[in-house]
Every structure is written in structure tokens, then in C-alpha cells.
Amino acid sequence: MLDIRGLHVTFLSTGKEAVRGVDLSMAHGQRLGLVGESGSGKTVTAMALSGLIERWNVNMTGQVLFEGRDLLACSRGQLRAVQGREIGVVFQEPMTSLNPLMKVGRQVEETLKIHTDLPPAERKHLALEAMEQVGLPDVAETYEKYPHQLSGGQRQRAVIASAMVIHPKLLICDEPTTALDVTVQAQILTLLRSMSEQFGVAILLISHDLSVVRRLCEDVAVMYKGQIVERGPTQRIFTAPQDDYTKRLIAAIPTRKRHE
Ligand SMILES: Nc1ncnc2c1ncn2[C@@H]1O[C@H](COP(=O)(O)OP(=O)(O)O)[C@@H](O)[C@H]1O
Ligand SMILES: [Mg+2]
Numbered sequence: 001m002l003d004i005r006g007l008h009v010t011f012l013s014t015g016k017e018a019v020r021g022v023d024l025s026m027a028h029g030q031r032l033g034l035v036g037e038s039g040s041g042k043t044v045t046a047m048a049l050s051g052l053i054e055r056w057n058v059n060m061t062g063q064v065l066f067e068g069r070d071l072l073a074c075s076r077g078q079l080r081a082v083q084g085r086e087i088g089v090v091f092q093e094p095m096t097s098l099n100p101l102m103k104v105g106r107q108v109e110e111t112l113k114i115h116t117d118l119p120p121a122e123r124k125h126l127a128l129e130a131m132e133q134v135g136l137p138d139v140a141e142t143y144e145k146y147p148h149q150l151s152g153g154q155r156q157r158a159v160i161a162s163a164m165v166i167h168p169k170l171l172i173c174d175e176p177t178t179a180l181d182v183t184v185q186a187q188i189l190t191l192l193r194s195m196s197e198q199f200g201v202a203i204l205l206i207s208h209d210l211s212v213v214r215r216l217c218e219d220v221a222v223m224y225k226g227q228i229v230e231r232g233p234t235q236r237i238f239t240a241p242q243d244d245y246t247k248r249l250i251a252a253i254p255t256r257k258r259h260e
Pocket of ligand 2: 042043044174
């Protein structure tokens with residue numbers, strides 16, 4: 001489904017090469033974790049893939065093949081057909097992905113408005129259904145609310161609903177639980193797992209925290225200074241890490257969490 005080959009991303013404003021030759025592949029329905037310390041290039045990799053990167057400010061080389069099409073070589077129109085429709089994104093802070101002035105239900109519907117020509121009644125029906133699927137309470141009522149009237153966890157559920165309403169093939173989640181408290185974190189990870197099992201959506205879970213990734217992902221790729229230093233099944237990465245940096249990441253997890 002996804003095959004990133006030799007991706008380099010350099011910011012023109014600073015000359016910083018944030019991504020230095022990343023190869024990363026994902027199969028349909030796979031849950032892959034991308035971990036690494038802050039500044040290692042995880043978000044920039046995700047943005048190159050989701051099309052959210054400011055193209056005028058970067059030089060990108062390599063290939064980002066999604067279902068055989070190179071997203072780096074696509075026109076804007078071709079990209080629109082993929083990004084948001086086949087690839088959905090969920091970021092750390094739901095408040096920044098949600099428009100504070102727009103009702104929650106309308107925002108879930110917005111994805112359908114942009115990417116389909118479904119009539120309004122059908123869009124609303126699908127939006128309410130997606131809101132139920134992500135576990136929002138009393139969806140008819142929540143539909144009419146504004147983001148600030150929801151809790152942090154509910155807002156993240158709404159963001160997930162707005163990405164999932166169109167049934168993308170890939171959901172990129174960049175630190176989706178970092179801003180949430182521990183119990184809500186666990187609920188959101190459970191929700192993501194159920195989305196992947198129920199709908200077969202592949203999930204790229206980006207986190208600085210290996211213990212978060214371990215809860216959801218069967219595979220882990222470890223990123224360090226703009227490169228993937230190691231990739232493998234989660235269990236193997238934990239029990240027999242090969243790379244020195246991976247070993248340090250694991251050693252940095254508090255002992256209590258390491259044995260969870
Ligand atoms: N818009 C930008 N302009 C210039 N440099 C950036 C920009 N965004 C990110 N970077 C740099 O790219 C590197 C990787 O950042 P990022 O992908 O956000 O790291 P991570 O998500 O792993 O914490 C960092 O050194 C960061 O400063
Ligand atoms: Mg980041």
C-alpha cells in the first residue's frame with residue numbers, strides 16, 4: 001500500500017535536512033509505530049506523506065508511493081484525491097485540527113463535503129454514524145456542539161471521526177494521545193485498535209513513547225536524526241533490539257512501564 005523510498009526533506013528556510021533517506025513500507029491494514037526522540041523527523045515524514053508540508057519551503061527527493069502512485073510527483077488535483085480521502089490524519093492537539101467556530105458534526109461532515117458529492121442528508125447520516133463508531137456520547141446532541149464544549153478525549157474522538165467518516169486506507173496519527181491524560185490515552189489507543197480491526201484501516205502511529213506504540217502496533221520503526229535505524233516486529237524490538245539507539249530508547253522507559 002505504502003512504500004517510501006529514499007525520502008529526503010530539506011527545509012529551504014534553514015537549510016536543515018530533517019529527513020535523510022527514509023525507506024518505509026506498510027501493508028494494508030497494518031499498524032506500524034514510528035518512534036524516536038523529539039526532532040528526529042517523524043512529523044516531517046508524516047507531513048510529506050499527508051501533503052501537509054509547505055511545499056514552497058522544502059526540497060523533497062525520493063519517492064512516496066501510495067497504491068503505486070508517487071505522491072511527490074502528483075499534481076495538486078491528484079493529491080486532493082488521495083490526501084484526506086485515502087489518507088487521513090490525526091494530530092496531537094485536537095483543538096488545532098478542529099475549527100473552534102464550527103459545530104462538531106459539521107466538521108465531521110466537512111470531509112465528505114470536500115471529497116464526495118453526497119447530498120446533505122446522506123452526509124449528515126454518515127457523520128452521525130461515524131460519531132457513534134468513535135464512541136461520542138449522544139451523537140445527535142454532540143453534533144450541534146462546538147469543540148470547546150467537548151472534553152479533550154471527546155475532541156480527539158471527533159477528529160478521528162472526521163478522518164474515518166470517508167473510510168481512508170491509511171490513518172496517520174501523530175502523537176494522538178500526548179496531550180491527553182493517562183486514562184484517556186488508553187481509551188484513544190483502544191479506539192484506534194478497534195478502527196483498524198473493524199474497518200481494516202492501516203495505522204501509522206507516531207510517538208516519542210515506545211510504550212504507547214507497543215500497545216497498538218505489531219511493527220515498530222525507530223527513527224533517529226532523520227533516518228530509520230531499525231525496524232521489526234514490536235516484540236522483537238523490545239526483547240532483542242539491534243541498534244544502540246533503540247537500546248537506549250528502551251532503557252529510557254521507566255521499569256514499571258517496561259513490564260506492563
Ligand atoms: N517548518 C519547519 N522549518 C524548518 N525546520 C523544521 C520545520 N519543521 C520541522 N523542522 C525541523 O525538522 C526536524 C525534525 O522535526 P520533526 O519532524 O517535527 O521532529 P519530530 O516529529 O520527530 O519531533 C527538527 O530539527 C525541526 O526543527
Ligand atoms: Mg513530531
